[in-house]
Amino acid sequence: MSGSAVGLTEPVRLAGRAAPSRVLFGPHETNLGDGRALSGAHAVHYAERAAGGAGVVVTEVASAHGSDWPYERAPLAAECGPGWAAVVAACRPHGTLVLAGLGHAGSQGSSARSQSALWAPSRVADVASRELPMAVENREIRSLVGGFATAARIAVESDVDGVEIGAGQFSLLRQFLSGLTNQRADEYGTDRSRLLREVLAAVRxxxxxxxxxxxxxxxDELAPWAGITPEQGAELAAALAPEVDYLAVVRGSAMGTAATTPDAHAEPGFNRELCRAVREAVAGAAPVVLQGSVVDPAQAQAALDDGTADLVEMTRAQLADPALVRKVRAGRRIRPCALTNQQCRVRDDRNPLVSCLGEPRTGHETTDPAPDGSGNGRPVLVAGGGPAGLEAARVLALRGHPVRLVERTDRLGGMLALAALLPGRGRxxxxxxxxxxxVxxxxxxxxxxxxxxxxxGEFLVAATGSAPGPRHYASAGPVLEAADLLRAVRDERLDEVLPDGPVAVFDPVGDATGVAVAELLAATGREVSIISQDQVIGTQLARxxxxxxxNARLQRAGVVLAKRSLLRAVRPGEVRLADVFTGAERTLPAExxxxxxHRLPDPAPPPDFGTTVGDRVAPRTAHEAIREGRRAALALSRDLAVTA
Known part of the structure; x- marks a missing residue:
């Protein structure tokens, strides 16, 4: 099929309604809910993207039936009417179409809050929770279809522009479509698309x-032995396209929970071929939306040009920069999405609010004001050119302060620039x-x-970073800080600092750094081991x-996984480890x-005046550094205004 020959920022019509651009802000979990209702924070969150030019906003998926309660603050359609109305009121002045996301997580949900059995097409335990669901009977199916209809009615009463039905990764409707989870012998098993078609008809x-x-x-469920394959997906899409006004093509199932929103190890735009095949199969019966880590406007435009899609979902890109579409129209630089998933995935035991590594206001729009030019012009010196210092300088300059920035090394970016040298962290x-x-x-x-x-007369913001932290083990052999290893990579001196023999990576933190360092070293052809006190390497990566x-990448690279191990001593040619549970000792070869x-704050004496930010306070991630650089800049600007 030929390309659409339209611009990403040009309007598109759906069901006779005009969207101001072909960029979709898709449904995503936020934890912004007020109980199970959409909150005022939701309305502001969506409105900022609408003001930024998003053509379509799909709200966080609301459970269409009371049997579904997949996470604590998951919206329930029966309670979302006022919230949907507030979102419409906030977004419509910008011309953005607002669609209510509707779904049911089925066996991929949680019974922890509902205290009821999970619903599923068949008694197939979920591969993640291992919980066995109940197989719904006809009365539950009728109730479910009625629930979708009622939810759609509430949405219409709230004056939304439409709804989006979820039959994607976390979906009971997908579970009915798949041979992985639907083993029924009745009409909902012999015709696996029947339930979805009934839901679509009732909602329409x-x-x-x-x-x-x-x-x-x-x-594509990424499980070709029994699940929906790309060929089956295209055939299914072609059959359903006449019933809908657009199709958003996604991949994944319970068999691959990271597949829908993977981090930067997956190629941005990874669904291009799948989407193109579906669009060809649909043959113009409905517009098709490309989803899949599309964070670059040029890639999004290319997908329109070559006929891959008619619209493009850029959800994480708009979490990183709410004004993305407006900036593209103006030819301005957009804040990039790093695709780390560190702040935008929120379904974990902390119940965090959705946010963004590089744009900490995301998810906190109602409490974190945007910087403006209301400063009083008093001068500020920012000491340190890492992410905290750069963000502080940026915000202070936006507030109208004369700012100068001084970095004691010869390079800007601090630890963030070094982390970008690691595999999968280049963004x-x-x-x-x-x-x-x-700046x-x-x-x-x-x-x-x-x-x-x-x-x-200058006021000081000290953002001078961090220094190596403690080592709780005896060291009679060579030890190199990860930061020094990455400086050697940057300066093309890696062979100078690495021995010819085996290398051990000590990872007491369990985040992306240790794993990526091990991958980097394994790529040099050396024998590599990674040492962790945890039972799984990189435990923080679950988030x-x-x-x-x-863990699969490490094993494919031949890295030895020294789990449940405490590092006791580094000696010439080896490391001595102790088992966390038994205390039994063993050695591994390591030159x-x-x-x-962990690292510690810069040990230089604290300034007599001004404020400290970022790693100078407590070394953590770039998100905290940028967030605190911004907040300190705003607070200092307000204080200077008071004392003027």
Whole structure:
């Protein structure tokens, strides 16, 4: 099929309604709910993307039936009427179409809050929770279809522009479509699409012809032995397309929970071929939406140009920069999405609010004001050119303060720039480049390779970073800090610092760093081991969705996984380990240990005046550094205004 020959920022019509661009802000979990209702924070969250030019906003998926309660703050359609109305009121002035996301998680939900058996087409235990669901009978199926119809009616009464039905990764409707989970012998098993078609018909009857009916459909479950294959997905999409106003093509199932929103180890735009095949099969019966880590406007435009899709979902890209579409229209630089998943995946035991590594206001729009030009012009010196210092300088300059930035090394970006040298973390470098470019564009003078010395009348923001942390083991052999290893990579001196023999990576933190360092070292052809006190390597990666894939990558690379192990001593040619549970000791060969432990704040004496931010306070991730750089800048600007 030929390309659409339309621009990403040009309007598109769906069910007779005009969207101002072909960019969709898709449904995503936020934890912004007020109980199970959408909150005012939801309305502001969506409105910022609408103001930024999003053509279509699909709200967080609401459970269409009371039997579904997949996570604590999961919206329930029966309670979402006022919230949907508030979202419409906030977004409609910008021309954005607002669609209510509707779904049911089925056996991929949780019974912890509902205290009831999970619903499923068949008694097949979920591969993640291992919980055995109940197989729904005809009365539950009728109730479910009625629930979708009622939910659509509430949405219409709230004046939404339409609804999107979820038959994607976390979906009872997908479970009915799949041989993995549907083993029924009745009419819902011999015709696995029957339930979805009944739901679509019931929802369409409530919407009428003038509102949008969208369908999010998993067209590849990544389980070809029994699940929906790309060929079956295309055939299914072609059959369903005449019933809907657009199809959002996704992949994944319970067999691959990281597949829908993977981190940067997956190629951005990974669903292009799947989407193209579906669009060809649909043959114009409905517009098709490309989903799959599309965070670059140029890639999104290419998908329109070559006929891959008619619209493009750019959800994480708009979490990173709410004004994405508006900036594309104006030819302005957009804040890049690093695709780390560190802050935008929120279904974990902490119940965090959705946010973004590089844009900490995301999810906190009602409490974190956007910087403006209301400062009083008093001068500020920012000491340190890492992410905290760069963000502080950027915000202070936006507030109208004369700012200068001094970095004691010869390079900007701090630890974030070093982390960008790790496998799968390269997009962090784009965030550094964006911060530096924004600061320079605002006219901030930058000095590198010098110590920061305040001039008379200057106020100080100290963002001088971190230093190596403690090592709780005896060391009679060579140990190299991960940061020093990455400096050697940056300076093309890696062979100078690495021995010819085996290397051990000590990872007491369990985040992306230790795993990526081990991957980097294994790629040099050396024998590598990674040491962790945990029972799984990289335990913190469960929060980003990379845990299983990371362990698979390590094993494919031949890395020795020294789990449940405490590092007791580094000796020439070996390391001594102790089992966490038994205390039994063993040794591993190692000519060098790369230490990936916690770091400590810069030990230089604290300033007599001003404020400290980022790693100078407590070394954590780039998100905290950027967030605190911004907050400190805003607070300092307010204080200076008071004392003026």
């Amino acid at each position: 009857a409530e919407l009428g012809a003038g509102r949008v009916l969208g369908l999010r459909l998993s067209c 962090l470098g784009a965030l550094v480049d964006w911060l530096v470019a924004e 320079r564009e605002l006219g901030v003078p930058i000095t590198t390779g010098a110590d920061a010395r305040p001039e008379p 980003t969705g990379d845990l299983a894939d990371a 060098l240990v790369v230490h990936c432990g």
